Amino acid sequence: MPVDSDSCFVNLPAPAKINRFLHIIGRRSDGYHLLQSLFELVSLCDDLSFRKLENGKIERIGDLASAPGDDLCVRAARLLQREAGCRAGAVVRLHKKIPSGAGLGGGSSDAATTLIALNRLWGAGLSRSDLMDLGARLGADVPFFIGGRSAFVEGVGERLSPVDLPDELFAVIWPGVGSSTPQAFQRFDLTSHPQSLKINNLCGCFRNGRLRQDLHNDLEQVVSESIPQVPEALAYLGRLGAARMTGSGSAAFAALSDGKAAEAVLRRAPEAWQCFIVRSLHEHPLSGWLDNI
Structure with missing residues (x-):
């Protein structure tokens, strides 16, 4: 457990995620896709x-998203x-590196790390499954980060x-403008995508150990229409390989075969990215x- 000895803070990471593909295949009666x-x-x-507090207060410092x-x-x-009956509190300090509104899951990951960290710091003793249930009440992506794989x-x-996925490098570009997840889903018209692939056997997503190139992100078109920087980033990443938007945007990524070559390309990207x-x-x-x- 990494500790900042000067202030007794426990320092921990909250990793991002990318959506290798995203297919919307229907809608529930409550409107959720x-x-x-x-x-x-x-x-x-x-x-x-x-940092643990004995007074029960929750204090938030650092970057505010x-x-x-x-x-x-x-x-x-x-x-x-509330759910674990903990009387202790905590100071939570955040330094943002994952852009907000990028489709990289930063806010959900921060929430997941907070649950995992305070569960241990407070001695609450909740299981992974318990924390995943709590996480689902905070956001749809939070249980994924607690699941840990x-x-x-x-x-x-x-x-x-x-x-289990093979080791890979990715170039990721956030084009300086965030995307709204609710708006992206609201703009998506399921009936206008009759060719959207529905996967019954998800193991068929891979061929020869590599993700199939015909998989896609169904939200990419609607987000690109409202945020022109997204297709610009996708086109720029196309120099490095097949590019795709992650989640509800606005970040784009491409798997890399040559990290050094990618560094040279990214150094020439627009300053706002x-x-x-x-x-x-x-x-x-x-x-x-x-x-x-």
């Missing part, structure tokens, strides 16, 4: 630090306090099938914290 996707953990991480009352870390901490995702995000070269992660850095609970 049904999807099939492949979520892969990657090495781009937010930095979170935690939203209003304090809507902050997912605060909501996660208070939910764990790259996974096929179905339903509205609640059905996870862990999968944030560019990263990341590697795949086999498991969440904190996954072991929940293995024996």
